[in-house]
Amino acid sequence: MRVGVVTFPGTLDDRDAARAVEYAGAEAVSLWHGSDDLKHVDAVVLPGGFSYGDYLRCGAISAKAPIMKSIIIAAEHGFPVLGICNGFQVLAEAHLLPGALTRNADMHFLCTDQTLKIENNKTLWTNGFSVGQEILIPMKNAEGNFNCDDATLNELESEGRVIARYVGVNPNGSRAGIAGITNKRGNVVGLMPHPEHAIDLLTGPSKDGLTFFTSVLHAMVK
């Protein structure tokens, strides 16, 4: 199985994302923002960073990149896409996920290990978790405050599309403590904290993050 990892100008976490893909047992394939070629991968990760220096809005310019045109078409047909941090912002700007990520309520850049509660294990990226499971993974962002209107929030909640929520104090003002969401079909997932940094105890606070990457492998070989 081949999992693509997209590099935009200013992406930081593509190497860690590729490493997580390989730890999970898949082949990591580098994809370039300026090409529309998905290189026959079976899934795609949009990693974290500061693509285009967060110019205009976080993820806004990347959402219009040539590779995103191919990803949007594929995602609409059920292709698995995981957006982490800046990747989540790109997915929201590309309208593959609803809502928007805005500035953290307390003005701080957050950099901490964060406990999350998994609420949906039906998606392609979360099927290895159990509902209610608490995981500890790093979080680092200045614009992770998930915002959406009431109708969208009601839709997300009633359809069980919140995949993970912050445990304890809401770190950034996100509506309903939302850390991650999925689309209706469960193939596109956006998550603000960083599972790719929590796959090995040598470099992360836990190995909890690896389950996102093994989940998609499991889903694809079934």
Add this chain to the structure above:
Amino acid sequence: MGKIIVEVMLKPEILDPQGQAVGNALPRLGFTFAQSVRQGKRFEIEVAGEPTQAMLADVEKAAEEFLANTVIETFVVKVEK
């Protein structure tokens, strides 16, 4: 040469920590006039000749799709005289 202006503001219900930080700093500088501050963006777009209706319609579309995120922002398109 003409100039088209696009102004983008966060919707009133969206928290603006950046504007708040500016608003909180003003009194420290002795400026006591502000009850609140919200910060937006202004795009100045130079075009060849006087802006046409078709051009303005295109700018409107670009603002809707790209310059603003209408999930959280509103925008206004104007021609600068």
